[in-house]
Amino acid sequence: MKKTLNVIAIVTVLMLFGSCKNETKKAETPKPEVEESLKVSKKDCNEVHWSHHKGEKGPENWKDLCDGFADCGGKSQSPINIVTSNISKESKLVAPKFNYAKSAINIVNNGHTVQFNITGENTVDLNGKDYKLLQFHYHAKSEHTINGKYYPIEVHFVHQHSATEYAVLGMMFEEGKPNKLFSKYLDKFPTSKGEFKSEDMVDVLSLFPSDKNYYNYQGSLTTPPCSEVVNWHVLKTPLTASKEQIAQFSKILNSNYRPIMPLNGRTVGQSN
Numbered sequence: 001m002k003k004t005l006n007v008i009a010i011v012t013v014l015m016l017f018g019s020c021k022n023e024t025k026k027a028e029t030p031k032p033e034v035e036e037s038l039k040v041s042k043k044d045c046n047e048v049h050w051s052h053h054k055g056e057k058g059p060e061n062w063k064d065l066c067d068g069f070a071d072c073g074g075k076s077q078s079p080i081n082i083v084t085s086n087i088s089k090e091s092k093l094v095a096p097k098f099n100y101a102k103s104a105i106n107i108v109n110n111g112h113t114v115q116f117n118i119t120g121e122n123t124v125d126l127n128g129k130d131y132k133l134l135q136f137h138y139h140a141k142s143e144h145t146i147n148g149k150y151y152p153i154e155v156h157f158v159h160q161h162s163a164t165e166y167a168v169l170g171m172m173f174e175e176g177k178p179n180k181l182f183s184k185y186l187d188k189f190p191t192s193k194g195e196f197k198s199e200d201m202v203d204v205l206s207l208f209p210s211d212k213n214y215y216n217y218q219g220s221l222t223t224p225p226c227s228e229v230v231n232w233h234v235l236k237t238p239l240t241a242s243k244e245q246i247a248q249f250s251k252i253l254n255s256n257y258r259p260i261m262p263l264n265g266r267t268v269g270q271s272n
């Protein structure tokens with residue numbers, strides 16, 4: 001049952017990416033006599049509000065907000081601090097092979113992030129396994145750190161292979177040349193919950209740095225339900241955005257990053 005709830009929770013979070021709506025039916029309706037005693041633990045996770053900010057609904061308490069968020073207290077959580085001197089030298093990982101087309105976009109602010117929903121067939125081959133691009137969204141500051149260093153923004157390209165296998169390509173932003181996507185859309189990003197529908201077709205691959213080598217480890221979604229289903233690829237080469245763009249976007253994103261989680265014995269690999 002937990003597995004089923006987890007899968008439902010993952011699918012829901014990827015559709016809504018954590019918006020606090022109540023649109024998905026409960027997977028299980030507890031019997032009335034036990035419902036009262038299990039009121040807190042059995043609460044429908046879709047009704048649960050959570051926050052990136054410290055407090056009752058904050059990251060340190062996500063695991064206790066409802067049963068479906070239990071993974072937030074798991075041993076393979078994301079983000080992590082990537083220590084480059086500890087990278088496993090044994091891995092034979094290769095650079096991603098992209099099969100992306102130009103895609104229609106829909107920009108949504110769901111209250112937790114600004115997200116570009118993608119339609120169309122965009123796949124990436126990661127070490128022999130195909131994953132389909134679903135959406136990308138942003139965090140400020142970065143969620144991962146590299147040798148303890150935070151970057152001002154991190155973008156996550158979320159891909160799916162199966163119901164329980166996801167791959168996220170994470171990219172850091174540093175201050176530099178203006179970012180073309182931001183130049184085009186930053187003024188249209190919804191500053192509170194809402195969406196911007198565009199007729200434009202975006203060449204998603206053109207948003208990536210030319211060097212696509214990465215750090216790799218097994219982790220989780222960084223927002224509830226924190227499911228441990230993500231094959232993480234954090235690109236080594238950062239993207240750039242201007243100081244003004246970073247300031248403007250960071251204000252909208254409002255510190256939507258999860259604190260660093262312990263490695264708990266996991267190893268980090270890399271492609272060269």
Ligand SMILES: [Zn+2]
Nearest residue numbers: 137139156222
């Ligand atoms: Zn993310």
